[in-house]
Amino acid sequence: MWMSTLSRFALPALRRSTAAMACQALRACRRPGQAAGPLPSCLSSVQLRGQHTLGSASVSLACHSVRHVRALDEDRLMEVEWEDGGHSLYPFTWLRDNCQCPLCTLESAQARKLLMSDLDIHTGVDVVEVTNDNKVSIVWPDQHTSVFDAEWLKKRCFSPAARQAMQEELFLNERYYWDSKLRIPTADYQEVLHDDKAALAWLSALRRVGIVYLKGAPAEQGQVARLAERIGYLRLTFYGHTWQVQDKYMANNVAYTSGRLSLHTDYPALHFAPGVQFLHCINQALEGGESEVVDGFHMAEQLQREDPEAFWTLTSLPVDFTDTGTDYCDFMLQSKKCIIDVDTEGRVVRINYNNATRESVLDLPLHQVQPFYRALKAYVDIMNRPENMVTYRMEPGDIVTFDNWRLLHGRRSYISRPDRLRHLEGAYLDWDEVMSRLRILRNSVHNDA
Ligand SMILES: C[N+](C)(C)CCCC(=O)O
Numbered sequence: 001m002w003m004s005t006l007s008r009f010a011l012p013a014l015r016r017s018t019a020a021m022a023c024q025a026l027r028a029c030r031r032p033g034q035a036a037g038p039l040p041s042c043l044s045s046v047q048l049r050g051q052h053t054l055g056s057a058s059v060s061l062a063c064h065s066v067r068h069v070r071a072l073d074e075d076r077l078m079e080v081e082w083e084d085g086g087h088s089l090y091p092f093t094w095l096r097d098n099c100q101c102p103l104c105t106l107e108s109a110q111a112r113k114l115l116m117s118d119l120d121i122h123t124g125v126d127v128v129e130v131t132n133d134n135k136v137s138i139v140w141p142d143q144h145t146s147v148f149d150a151e152w153l154k155k156r157c158f159s160p161a162a163r164q165a166m167q168e169e170l171f172l173n174e175r176y177y178w179d180s181k182l183r184i185p186t187a188d189y190q191e192v193l194h195d196d197k198a199a200l201a202w203l204s205a206l207r208r209v210g211i212v213y214l215k216g217a218p219a220e221q222g223q224v225a226r227l228a229e230r231i232g233y234l235r236l237t238f239y240g241h242t243w244q245v246q247d248k249y250m251a252n253n254v255a256y257t258s259g260r261l262s263l264h265t266d267y268p269a270l271h272f273a274p275g276v277q278f279l280h281c282i283n284q285a286l287e288g289g290e291s292e293v294v295d296g297f298h299m300a301e302q303l304q305r306e307d308p309e310a311f312w313t314l315t316s317l318p319v320d321f322t323d324t325g326t327d328y329c330d331f332m333l334q335s336k337k338c339i340i341d342v343d344t345e346g347r348v349v350r351i352n353y354n355n356a357t358r359e360s361v362l363d364l365p366l367h368q369v370q371p372f373y374r375a376l377k378a379y380v381d382i383m384n385r386p387e388n389m390v391t392y393r394m395e396p397g398d399i400v401t402f403d404n405w406r407l408l409h410g411r412r413s414y415i416s417r418p419d420r421l422r423h424l425e426g427a428y429l430d431w432d433e434v435m436s437r438l439r440i441l442r443n444s445v446h447n448d449a
């Protein structure tokens, strides 16, 4: 059995929601000086692997009251002492920049009105104090006054732990790395469409695991578009708003044949490749057509461990990709990217690899050509190990949703018969839109709870 319910992977979101609920309850009934209780042990962190692991730092049950504030004029910092004994430091410049008053902030847009040209980055303060309703008030030298909410300040504390917790809350970068033992998280298509909790569990698992299977869609076109509407809007490309994966005459892409597709990410020929992909099975072949997936981030981690030189090569040598043809309209794409993209801290953030669209123009000095092939082969060999790959067979009504920046996917060849046409409908989305819906669902589901 290769499927699994979503709940296993939704734990951290659950933990966060419980913390939010507990905080609300505390706010309602807590008397000054009363401490917040510990996290229930049943909500302890699930085992996660990978470099983005942050443990449970993002959750704190305490509601934060200010005990004392003072200005450290020498360092131009405001120090907040919290009721629980902790301390936070805030630069004067940052506080002035983020004044929440209606002169400095357009409340209806929650956007800054204050202009950079009007910000004195060397400002001092006249008075800092705690107000009766537990806010922090600052009077600036020009007598402008800013009032900051305690909870708002606490979330924006500059300590490494608080910053990390805030970044995790905003971007959910904690990943669960997997291999062939993965049971793909699975949800019901109709539930995801109609129930916010189910949609939240779907998108949380999509972010964390990189792949979620949906079952129970009608076996007719239009479902990936409906699913995209659940989030926001889909990503138009040269292959159309949605696209039909079928064995086509004079195919403009290798995907549109009955041949084998080796493990790839879609569309490296675009400099900004689609972040998320949906594939809906409308008709499956009688024979063949099975799907294969691997966790590209996990594979990159293995490559880095086993063959650091190959990892270095794939993260530093840009490769050309190309795609030419006609579909939605005529196109002639060229791109350059590293097969493995890392961020400034060296963490793997994107895989760009489709062997079909890798350019024959190889813009490398002669002496780097063979090392490049050796490195690529090493990465592909790791991906193709049976212990790393998950294989499944889509049936009509199944939709697979996956992280196209992280997973590599492939398809076994199939027997094409005119009376039994294999047909998948696909669509792309971008992570910004998916993350936007995920944050909104998290807020609404947790506020209802
Ligand atoms: C499936 N299709 C044709 C939209 C894209 C295939 C991926 C690629 O060419 O990189």
Ligand SMILES: O=C(O)CCC(=O)C(=O)O
Pocket (backbone or CB within 6 Å): 245, 255, 261, 266, 289, 290, 291, 409, 410, 411, 424, 426
């Ligand atoms: O046919 C399949 O199962 C997958 C197709 C695919 O990977 C693609 O269209 O890019």
Ligand SMILES: [Fe+2]
Pocket (backbone or CB within 6 Å): 255, 264, 265, 266, 409
């Ligand atoms: Fe693909």
Ligand SMILES: [Zn+2]
Pocket (backbone or CB within 6 Å): 099, 100, 101, 102, 103, 104, 105, 144, 145, 146
């Ligand atoms: Zn102001």
